[in-house]
Amino acid sequence: MVTLRDVAQALGISHTTVSNAYNRPGKLSDQLRQRILDTAAGMGYQGPDPLAAGLVRGQSGALGVLFDEDLAYALTDPAALLFLRGVAGRSAAQGLTLLPGPHLADTVRTAIVDGFIVYSVTADHPGFLAARRRNLPLVVVDEPVPAGDDWPYLGVDDRGGAEQAARHLLDLGHRRIAVLVDRLTPGDHRGPVSSDRLRATTYQVARERLAGYLAPLGTPPAIWECGGGTPEHAVPAARALLAAAPAKRVTAILAMTDELARGVLMAAAAVGVAVPDDLSVIGFDDVPEANRTDPPLTTVHQPLADKGRLAVEVLTGSHPAPPQRLPTRLITRATTAPPPD
Structure with missing residues (x-):
């Protein structure tokens, strides 16, 4: 195997100079660096081991x-x-x-x-x-x-976004409202949420969104934990909520994510409950799929991609002081309407 020292010996220069051609090109003239790279390529040398180079620089990239x-x-x-x-x-x-x-x-x-x-x-x-x-x-x-x-x-602003969603349903006239949450604690716990289970919530995003929903609703609505965040996790909960007679059935469901909301739409279609005529549904996240559901999903928008970009900027020091909480806003589409008479 050709090594960095072999290249240095062939050129009659130090191994440090060859290393600089790869790791510190600014220390060399363009002509010398190119001569080193051409000679190394001709000898079959591909450059320093990335891991070793990262350790030398104190960076992994x-x-x-x-x-x-x-x-x-x-x-x-x-x-x-x-x-x-x-x-x-x-x-x-x-x-x-x-x-x-x-x-x-x-x-x-x-x-x-x-x-x-x-x-x-x-x-x-x-x-x-x-x-x-x-x-x-x-x-x-x-x-x-x-x-x-x-x-x-x-x-x-999870709490503020959730409160906007709940107030939208109240303004439309809904009073029989349920909430679907993916998880309150790690694990796959499923079923109706008791007051003790609600107090045991360890996920802070879930706690904030629940606080936002409950602030305008007053007495706790029906809350169902789905045990996961896929649409399929939401289907059993939605089916259970929609199994009641129409006069007692919930008229709206606040889903803590768009994926759970998609599961509610699937379950409603399967049992013949029309959205939004019989049931209003609101998600949270505003992922691209939310605008492609049938009907398009009313949801709370959060800037997911911006959050990723800002995270890198904070980590690398290029944006040292962003706002700790980015704004959320309700996006009204076609899955919400006044409750049925």
Whole structure:
């Protein structure tokens, strides 16, 4: 195998000069650097090992993105994809190392990255705790929310967006309203949410959105935990809520994500409940699919791609002080209308 020292010997120069051609080109004239690269290519030398070069510079050229779900979630969930697209667009000159799942402490301890973007995990997540111990640049997106200035944080106005959605339904005349949440705590707990279960909520985004829904609704509406965030997770809950006689059935469902709202639309179509004539539905996120449902989904918009771009800017120091919470707003489409007579 041809080495850097072989190239240096062939050219009669120091190995440091050859290394500079790859790692510190500004130290060489254009002519000398090109002569080194041409000679190296002719000898079959492809350049220094990237890992070794990164260790020398104290940089890896990659950012670690840590999240709680498995890799399939990151590659298929529309909201996660938009966020990652924003991250990738802002860090085009760097690589991304995806660190998925709840059991990540060992992986995070050895990950070759320059910093961490922590995307929506609990405060006691093993990967998050391991990342903090690395003393690398770190920014948290969505949760955990710091008590003070413990770590840089970037989120959205979840509570305000949820309150807009609930008030929209009340203004239309709805009173029998249900809420679907993906998870209140880690795990796949499913079913109606008791007051004890509600108090046990550990996911801060869920807590904020629930607080927003309940602020204008007063007495707690029917709340159902789906055990996950795909449309399929929402179908059993929606079917149960729509099984009541029309006079007692809910007339509106607030879904905590657009994916859950899509599941409600699927379930309603399957049992012959018309949206929005018999049932109004509101999602949260405003992913591209929300405008392609039948009918198009009323939802709360949050700037997912912008959140990804800002996370990189905070991490790299190019945007040191963004607002901690970005604004949300209700997008009214065709899945909301006054309740049936």
